[in-house]
Amino acid sequence: MAFPEPQLHRSSSRGFALGTEPQLRHRASRSDTGLVASTESLLATEEGLRLFQEGQLPDTDQEWYRLVPKEAQVVLDKNEVKRQSVLFEVFKSEKDYVTDLELVQEVFIDGLLNANPPVIDPEHLRPFISEVFGNIEAISSHHHRMLAALFSRQREQHPLVQSVTDVVLDTSLLFRSDYETYIKSYPLAEARHRSELKKNSKYGEWLQQCYQDPQIRKRDLVTFISRPVTRLPRLSLVLEAILKLTDSEHPDKESLPLLISILSDFVKSTQPGIAVAEAKVKFWNLCESLAYVKGEIVDMDLYNESRSLVYSGTLARRMRSDMGHTWVDLHVALLDNYLLLTKEEQRNGVTKYRIMSRPIPLEYLRLGSFDDPSDNRRERLEDAGILDRVRPTYKPLYPFKIYHASSKATRSYTLYAPSEGMRKKWNYALADAITVRKVHQESNMWLAPHDVRTGFYQYLKHGQPPDDSIHIMGRITAAAPMSSYGRSFVIIGSATGIYTAQRGKSDLTKILSITSPTSIYTLPDFNKVIIHHNHEIISYSLDMFARLSLGNSSRSSLESTYEKVSGNEGNVLFCKPGVTGKRTMLLYAAKSFLQVTIYALEVILPNEVQTRRRHEGSLSFRSFGDPFAVPRDAYDVTLLTKTIGICTEKGIVVADPTNLTSGTFSLVPDFAGAHENTVLNSLKSKCEAAKPLGMVRCDASELLVIYDDLGCYITRHGAPTRSCSYIRWEAKATSCAHVGIYLLLFSSEFVEIRHIQSGRLVQVLEGEDIRLLHSGLLPGEKVTLIALRDGTSDVPGPKDKIVELVETQELNRSPSTSSSSTFTPRSEHAASDIWDMWE
Template sequence: WASALDPQTVSSLPEAEIRRQTIIAKVITEEQQYVQDLDLIETVFIRELRLSQPPIIRLDQLEDFIKDVFGNFFELRQRNRELLNVILVRQREQVPIIQRIGDIFLGAAAEFRMVYPTYIGNLPFAEIRIKEEAETNVNFKRFLEQSSRQAGRALDMKYFICRPSERLREYPVLLEAIFKETAKGNPDADFLVEAERAMRKLNNLAQLQTFQSCMGRGPTGNWEWHDLVPKEARMNISKQEAFRQGVLWDFIKTEMIYVKDLETIETLFVQPLRKSDIIPQNRLPTFLQDVFCNFAEVYGHHRRMLYRLHEIQRDEHPFIRSISATVFDATLNWRDAYLEYIPNYPIAAFRIEDEREKNPSFKAFTDDCYRHPEARKFDILFFINRPIPRLLRYEILLKSIWEASPPNHEDEQVIPQVLKVIKDLGRATEPGVLSATRKVELWRYKATLRFEPGEHFDMDLFDDTRTLIHTGKLLRQLESGFNLTGGWTELFVLLFDKYLVMTKAREKDGVTTYHVNRHPIPLDLLSLLSSTDPPSRRTTNFFRRRTKTILPTVADHLTGVTSKGVNEPVDDNRYVFPLQLHQNGRTGGVLTFFTESAHARIEWELKLEEALGVRSVVQEVNKVFDLEILSVDIFLGRSTASDAWDKEGMFTATVTCSVPFTTSDGRKLVAIGCTEGVWIGPRNNSKSMRQVLHLNLVTQCAMLEDFGLFLVLAEGTLFAYQIEALVPTSPPSRDVARNAQKVNGNKDIEFFTTGMLGGRTLIIYMKRKGTDSVFRVLEPVIERINEKEKASGGFGRFTFGNSRSEWFRIYRDFFLPSEAFDIYFLKAKLAILCTTGFEIMDLMDFKSVTIPQRDDRRLAPWKDRLQSCKPLGMFRSSEDEFLLCYNEFGMYVDRHGDPRSQNVVVGWEGTAQRVACHPPYIVLFDPRFIEIRLIQTGRLVQIIPGDDVRCLWDGRGGGGSVPMIPPPGPDGWEKGGTQHARIHAMMRAEEPGRNMHGVQHVFELSSI
């Protein structure tokens, strides 16, 4: 600057002014160079990255990279361009001597406050981003090398992006130098002092923002309060206040680390799982919900609180007055989020461990995450668990702030309220945590339960309502056989809210598995018989198998043994305490267990009573079928073969079948067959039944409403009646045939069935010929049925026509060389249930195949059961699978008859006499109860107890008013299924003063 002036002018200036102007000139030159460096950032780096062909960084990632590295660079450069422009204008206005410059920098400091802290705060992240990209992108690494040479000074990108931080630190030093050379009284001195102070404060703010931006990571994340506060400032406060400021700093610092950890859950775990096939896509949404729950909601609350804390810190640093109001507001807002998240932790931990064991890809993924720098060598469980210890940490930090607060400080009022909210939150989460822990314990047992190979038993242990009520050791005494344990077996018994499961625990390689010793017992079929029998002496002698009952004596009282078993004997486990249960069902009977102490027996008694009581209530609330009475007091139990009517005029006969139908004038009726004839009456009036047919030994009935026909099988003869003749409409039809048609000639029909095949309505009946089953397929002919009645020479209300029915034509005849029990109409074929299994036949060419193939090696475990059990029904369980129902179990097969890969067999609780389908359920009839299961999984959903229970109508052969069942879709049966009643049944009920054999109640199963 001096070389451009007249030497005489320069020599006339004071030495201090010459030095002042020299420094000002240096400031202008450096500012010009600084702005040029900022321009190089754009031309050498940003522009080249955007215009390079081929792209150095993938185009879909380029703008994110530029934003991450350069942040608000363009705003910052604009502020410095404006500063340089103002300085140059001042230089031109005040040439040759610049009188004032402090005011320019004071104004610039205000402008810089909007951009520099943000830019500098992003630098640690920008440096990490450059390093990561250079390590993974060879093209970018080459670009950095080339760019440094292009810049001309062999300086890399890191140098250039850090120039603003370096320049901001220079401003206070330069302004201080100018101030020292400024004469007293110069108006610029005051501006320079304020500008220097503003620039230093701006530097402190930039440092603070760097600390805030690092979120507890890297070297700057370790800064403490005293690292950013000048010593002279710290000397002006008390030690107690310095301690308090340190704790406030620690609160914000640890909150930053916590929020960053919650953010890491999203970036390190959730996003990669969503973008990959590590977890199968059909399970991924449930897995993410179970593991991560509502962590995003928790993160949102803490991100907002941290944002406000950062604002307070920037506004009040280095001395923060209070953060308690902000924390109090946050604790009130996040309560619901924590009430959901914390109780879910046991579930999350279990799902992670379980997935790691079963899914090698997930195990490898979590191991890789553990080694990731962001994880800091913490595993996924650490991050999932973070919210729980953080709540406890709040109490410690807030108490420290409270204790260090000066008298009458606002924190004395607010912090106790915050602490109370946090403690209340902790207490409020305890029931949920306990419930989740029990649920996880239940799931762990599910994972370790072992059934016989191929056996499937769905106890629905993943259901949210399932609970484990009690577990423990029980003893059972072996009935026979030589046993080294002295005739005793030790069981580990699990009492769930729905099942009692007896297992034998086995340990291998530190892992305990529980092998199911006996079919799990539904609580609906279990009752407690006795828990007060006197204790017995347990013997271990090989030749003394039985326990000896010990009646209470004086000696027993002295040793503490009583029949009630309140106290324990003082000697070893020679005494055992019996506990008797009764199981209803096919494998049921009296079950006698023994406990090794009186206390254990009492505990089992209480837990069993609790479980049975709760189950009874839950079953009533969650039942899927209810009983709608069709006939309540028409049919009494049969006492003798000759009785037909009792003293009250009520009929005594065995009900055998029923079918609903709708008349042409819209009346909804039901026909009920019994050993003495057929009754018909309204469905909604159980006392209006009237006998319409006097036939003996009626076993089956069916309606063909489209043809106006009613079919009855009685004493081996199949009869056909016109419905109008049985139940005349008003006005009655004139062309109704009064004579019944005999469908067969001899009394040799064992069963018949009706259905649709190929668009035809068919009736198929079977008669036995030696060991063969002979079938005749008939088709009703509507024209013949509607013909006027021919003259008949019979007597009575109904007479019989020719032995060969005029209303039907013979469609097919065929036979099977085995005993047949029933026929089911499939979509295009017939399923004939016989001694060999399920014979699937094409009625057009009579080609057939038997399923399942008993020589299939996959069926080896059930070969004996397949030979000994009777087929009862065949139903679609899904779009591509069928459930073959036998009297003791069901088997899932595909459309080719091959057993499916998993969960092939599901066992019934009872011995089914009949089975019916009411999608999405199958209904099994044991004489003691009705068993209702989901057809797709075999899961037991309801048991209806009864006496002499029988199925009267299984949904086939009903009138046209009973809608056809649509086939299941790709996802199986719709949850609701059909709502129309499709099943009739009866059970015997004892009524005081009535026949000792009880009343036969006829009812339909109504879907709820």
Template sequence: MSDDHGGYQRTQRLSLRGPRPPPRRPHSPTSPQYDYTLSSPDRSSVLLPWQQQFDALSISPPNLSRARSEQTPRNHTPPALLPHRQTVADFSDQELLQYSGPQEAWAFPEPQIYPAGYFDTPPVSEDAHYSDVPPTPPPKSLNPSHESVASVSQSFDPRGVDAECDPIYAPPPDARASQLFTEELVSQQEREQNGILRFQAGTLPDADAEWHRLVSPEAVKTLPKKEVQRQSVLFEIVKSEKEYVSDLRVFRDVFMLPLISADPPVITPPEKLEEFIVEVFQNVEEILATHEPMLADLYERQREQHPLILGVTDIILDYVFRFQPVYDQYVKHYPISEAQHRKEVQENPAYKAFLEECSKDPGVKKRDLITFISRPVTKLPRLHLLLETLGKRSEPDNFDQENLLVILPALDHIIKATEPGIAAAEAQVKLWSFCESLVFQKAEIVDMDLYSNKRTLIKLGTLARRMRNEVDWSGWVDLTVGLLDNYLIMTRPGKQNGAKVLIVLSRPIPIGYLRIGPFELPAESRKESDRSDLDSISSEGGGGSILDSLRAPTRPVYPFMIYHAKSTDRRYTFYADSEEIRKKWKQAFVETIGIWRAEQEANKVFALEKLTDGFFRTRTALVPETTKVLFLGRITSAASFFTGGQTYLVVSCAEGIYAEVRGPHSAFRKVLDIPGADSIVALPSFKLILVQHNGTLASYSLDILARVAQGQSKVQTLKDSREVLADSGVQFFRVGVMTDRTVVAFAVKRFIQVNFQVCEAINVRANGNLSAKMFSRRQPTRFKPYSNFYVPRNAFDVILLERTIAVACEKVLVIIDPARTGREQVVVSVPDFSTVPMNEDMRSLKDRCDASRAIGFVQSGKDEFLAIFEGFGCFVTKRGAPTAVKAGFAQWEIPATDFAFRPPYILLFSNDFVEVRDVATTQLVQIIAGKDIRLAHGGPASFGPVMFAMRGEKDDQRGVSDKLVEVIETAPIPETPLTATHQDHREALWEGW
């Protein structure tokens, strides 16, 4: 009691332990113990109807201070509060009447004393507050039958029973009314608290897990509609978090952990199981570890403040920035996780049975594993939606609004950052699905590197083609066309063993060979009755079917053309369903070809260095007849060697052999008057150069040739150094190293056979000084016989291996051991089909070999070789039999005429293209385009670089030029420590982009 200013005021302050105050967080309200105060009314204001029912409920205003140092920890209990876990029933009425709340509580306005008659004309206030006292007359009695705080406050007049007798002060109510009031409050609080605890424990029925089911109907009716909606949203946030954490635990405990510990194992071998766990379940445990503490904090807030929660955004704000790393990793990989799961279900019956057993767990609730895999993907968008709704249901000055200004953009950023990753993963899954359904022609090896991390499915769609046949003259066929970043694949839907597949109709076109034809052709008409499956055309009905076909409506289709750059017969006209689709296909083709060319330019396996372009020319129609310029003609062969501290280039053409010192200001000099030499090879270690011309094979001094090229010696001196190995009938020769010997093997054509002679080069210095006169002898002095043999058929090339010699004949390769002569000599035909079972694939391969010409033979592995034919290659064992692992053939895109071997690559030469392929897989890695391409030198690397001639860039009145280029193998940029350290960062930047 107090006595101020001569008046008397009696105030009864009843403090109850309601919900605990929320923890003091940044941007969160600082609310002391709820203070239920009974005081005389302030008649200067008029309350809203729902505030009139809660006028006894005094809520301290929020403290929006941002200083974290001034905030109270979440678990801190102010000393002025009643002890935790105690209720009002634990205190006497006297203690309750005397308790006035914590010191820092904001007290309601004290009742004002006004003179008599002041309230005759009460003013009306436009603003209403929770602390305002209702102006309505109080009821005369309490109704103990009400079951909520709201119902008690509705029937209780805070002015007391003597309010009408004494308007100046309100005497305390009788003890019985106070006891009923407190008992009713405690009873309702215990019921609500029990419901919340059951909800959090998961024992509350799902139908009752709603905010309005845990609050008395009277309280719901007294609250404004907007506040009811806000409290429902707050409860839904907690509920959705509870369900989410529960599902993650089921995902881990019911599916992942039992799958890991299954005995016998569901997925084998262990390496596959480990990879599957990583691919499908990813970092679900990290996500769960992030959300479990947030759910615990939300539970605590709910227990403290239910039924009227002030807010939860301060809790979410503490955790939202922890979502970025864990969700970024999971969401971007989600499509791959789902695809791996679906694939395992289709291929592994044990895994399917395991999932059926897991579905019996009550926590699964008859949901598929895909539902649990997708839960983290939908979590953040759903949380964003709930928080947006919360912002709409909250007042503008509510502290939630300030927190939402930070939370919503943060969630937006996380969601949008994962979208490119999801799109990329979905495209990858789409690519895998497309590739796994492809069915190629039997016995054909097509290594398109489909499962590389670099592969991208640019466009996949349906296009029509006209393929006339005897059944349907119009021949409309719908094809599924896939445009990858490295190949264009044309397929036709079909079935194989009951499964849907895509049958590859034509050999895929590498992007490097893809050319775009006209895309502006006029539209054509297609009848609606045309079917894509020609086999489905029924002949039943006879004329009726024809009439139906004639009466069928038509629709326009829009044609466009593409073609293979090398094969003139591989031209394809496709029909799109609309002009827009046709434009999209054109854009896809243009962009894909452009990107492929840019990537090829930046990642060349072999680079080209121009050696000469313009010196060797051929007459054309542009050259005046009166010109006196000497046309040297096309380049036929070339060689490069190093001697005397300088590098020399020797070139053979129609007018003779020319040489120069390689350099920017060098000039060619004629060194030998030998027109159109077929082949030139330098042997720097023996100071010799070999020249094949007009059926003869001779050697010349390399040192003298170098002096002639610089004008220091006469041409005749070089001619005098000539030494003849064969004077007639030489078809070709090759140089190589066999068992540490440098040998020269050449073929001499006879009447019914081809004789091969193998000579070993001799180092003159090691055998004493030989006089210069010895160069003129007929018998070679710098070479000695090593071996000789013959083949009873035409021969086109000879390949010197480590211990054996391979001879390329019309249909096969013949392997010969030169160390054995006479009857001991072993001859093996490659491929040797006599030692393998002849199935359909082998018969197909044999037919191809019989119809083709062999051009080479190289080692592709430890005990494996690649037999090279004009149009394809096949793998054989060291004994010449086709391999079982790589049975079949790899078809080239060009008709190869020559090849060069630079491990691990082979270079295949044709008139317009050079293909670079991996020798172990035959995968196409580079395409070099040109015109009139000719291999000038392709021997082993120890005898010079690979060089080839092609049409030059000059075509004027001096004729068209011939260009000679050197093929230089590039090397990957070594990974420096800085590069290695930031490898993951580069990957992260790319994924983020």
């Protein structure tokens, strides 16, 4: 790494250098000659050494031969004279270095602390000093001690100093850790200084005043803070020169190589840390220069401490235009979590990187061919002559292909490297970054998949009759967790019937011959299993399901608990249980010849069911309010705190289930005034082209409306927030679920896990034929079950498996401080009024 070279000025006495002005030279007279001779005699005494150590000698006199009598120089061997001169350089350079470290403290650090008015906001002043100057005070204390020991040695042995190796070695063993900390953070310190200089004019003006100080000798702050970085390599060079001039019988001939080796190894060991810090600075500069697409929320978690810039460079891309195809140079940045395709632009003298295509998460990045033949790019030579400008010039470029895993057709890119070697570097960098990201994600899952039972579910082969003796179940269509008699079960609906399995075991028990149920729900507090099948809703006793699974009851006993929940209203399109207010409700939509109607049923507690049956003969569900008609394209419902959201092709209709016939419902998001607001109108067009999937609550004042392609934030009254911005998903979702502080988006190949509040992508799970079977709909229920194709078994033919997505905890946290507990729960007051009114 190239650091600013410190100016090779020798620090002189503050009293001499600052208290007197340099005198004009004149021709030497006899009196002058006598004065020079008198000065030389004075320097060759102990007084001259004292003046040197106290910094009171001019630069021209700070040499060994100036402080030694000529008679002594004549007697000594020429090689020894050279050695003593180099040894003197150790004393002189150390004195200069300590003086510069003192100036850093006195002029810059103390100057910032005592500046009036303040140069930097007092709240950020201490952190700024810590970032820019680091632990330079600790390094200064080490060198003050070493300089004192060197001066003591010099006073004892001057003019023939035997060795300084022991003094330097003793100190180097002590300052190693402090230097390592300082050197590795130096690029960050310089970047912080330059950043402040760019944005704070007061800081720049204050520095110019500091540079006027004669002690600074017109050196800038970067020169001073880089002194610890360059000091040890320079010291090592001086010691190597001493070694070359040292006699073979001198003790330094054995000890100096050890000291030089220690210093050299230490300097080499800091280089990786410096490279990391330089990459971090380069990464920060890129982050500050990114220009995003307006209206889209893109949270790449850039300022996480673990973020880094893996590789970057200029690549060409052939773009379509009205004139055919044109070449565009892109600045491509490979981060440890995203790949960015940007175009460098100059805006008012500032470099910006405009994002040309949506950033690609490494979880979705796939590599294509990297061995296609080269292509030629026509270029014009601006500096050439007239004929050369007309004559075409071609430059070979080497293509490679990458694409987005969930959008292979629309997000495929062919990029061109300037050379074959550069193409190979990109291949290695991309493949390595994808692998590292995958390993990191697998080791740090927010939601981890766990098999709910051992084994798999074999599909029924074509023409093969069902056989209960083997586990041929067909495609899984529904599932729900169930607990009874102290045991945990999973109810599984498939193409051949409804089964139960104990968690962690391979045994399956067929309970009902109902094939391919649309959905299954369990209501433990009400002892109910609800099944949506063949356009109707039925229910059974949950306990009887468990007893039959354990072999403690008969199928006839289970059938005796059968209830038909939906009447003759028409074909049931969908149903969903949940809690609204203080009631547990079951909502379902029935399609008749002319319309689709929403029905709300209240679930009755078991003790109340027995009472009502003896006296009134009613079932476990009673109508709650009157049904009301909804658009015929309704396909799902979301139960909110006091209201319900019905998903339709035109948006989400919010209504009060306690009074469905009141006619007071709202369509959200509310795009009123979109024709007068360009940004709102743009969001409206995007939402109208997407399919609503539901809503989740972010906090007491904001919600996230979920579509298959995107999501947008709204207020509790339905108005878009966050300047009408939106989040675009990486894969087109078919369903969604809410788990703690996370939003889960399901597509056939991916489960996209995002932070609800920020929209940040935190994890991606990949599979084949992924289906959401169950997500927690009741208070306190956190079980999320999904089905996917099982590719791990050696058994031929398609197979399914069911996994539960379990929220993980940090290893250094107790369960009480897990990530789920950091989600602020809604209070009873907030829960009671958040959905009171929709205007």
